[in-house]
Amino acid sequence: MLGRVNHIAIAVPDLAQATATYRDLLNARVSQPQALPEHGVTVVFVELENTKVELLEPLGEGSPLAAFLEKNPSGGMHHICYEVADILAARDQLQLAGMRILGDGTPKTGAHGKPVLFLHPKDMAGTLVELEEV
Numbered sequence: 001m002l003g004r005v006n007h008i009a010i011a012v013p014d015l016a017q018a019t020a021t022y023r024d025l026l027n028a029r030v031s032q033p034q035a036l037p038e039h040g041v042t043v044v045f046v047e048l049e050n051t052k053v054e055l056l057e058p059l060g061e062g063s064p065l066a067a068f069l070e071k072n073p074s075g076g077m078h079h080i081c082y083e084v085a086d087i088l089a090a091r092d093q094l095q096l097a098g099m100r101i102l103g104d105g106t107p108k109t110g111a112h113g114k115p116v117l118f119l120h121p122k123d124m125a126g127t128l129v130e131l132e133e134v
């Protein structure tokens with residue numbers, strides 16, 4: 001079912017500062033910030049040779065990052081995103097196996113304009129997993 005690692009996401013309390021660290025200290029190529037109110041985050045992508053790092057800052061009330069950053073005020077690894085060829089087939093197979101799909105189970109459009117879904121961290125070895133159809 002799984003393809004490549006699309007991105008590894010890090011939740012940060014200060015997106016400008018985290019972006020500056022990757023850009024100015026590590027000489028990484030970074031995207032412009034992208035506000036995604038439907039996801040409750042603002043995102044910057046750090047482009048690497050083999051994958052991307054997604055820097056995430058909370059946006060608006062009820063951001064899914066809020067509780068995480070309360071527990072981890074300096075930030076921390078938030079999720080890993082795997083590519084799948086058919087997100088609905090993946091969802092149905094995982095649901096049949098008893099995994100919890102977060103939200104109402106309908107894929108949302110992610111930061112790359114592709115459908116995404118999230119799997120509950122307690123069903124995935126304590127790691128929040130995002131699936132992105134490519």
Ligand SMILES: CC[C@@H](C(=O)O)C(=O)SCCNC(=O)CCNC(=O)[C@H](O)C(C)(C)COP(=O)(O)OP(=O)(O)OC[C@H]1O[C@@H](n2cnc3c(N)ncnc32)[C@H](O)[C@@H]1OP(=O)(O)O
Pocket residue numbers: 009036039041043054056064065066067068077078079081102103109110111112116118120121122126127128130
């Ligand atoms: C930019 C768009 C898109 C993309 O295209 O890339 C994105 O990446 S959007 C990213 C942000 N969106 C999401 O994270 C959506 C899915 N997340 C959620 O629905 C929630 O964050 C959550 C995973 C259900 C957690 O909800 P929350 O209210 O924060 O906490 P809970 O109390 O319900 O947590 C239950 C349990 O899980 C532990 N937990 C929470 N977050 C994580 C995490 N990121 N990694 C590992 N474990 C996590 C939490 O600590 C609780 O455990 P216990 O304390 O042991 O009960």
Ligand SMILES: [Co+2]
Pocket residue numbers: 007009054079081130
């Ligand atoms: Co993501």
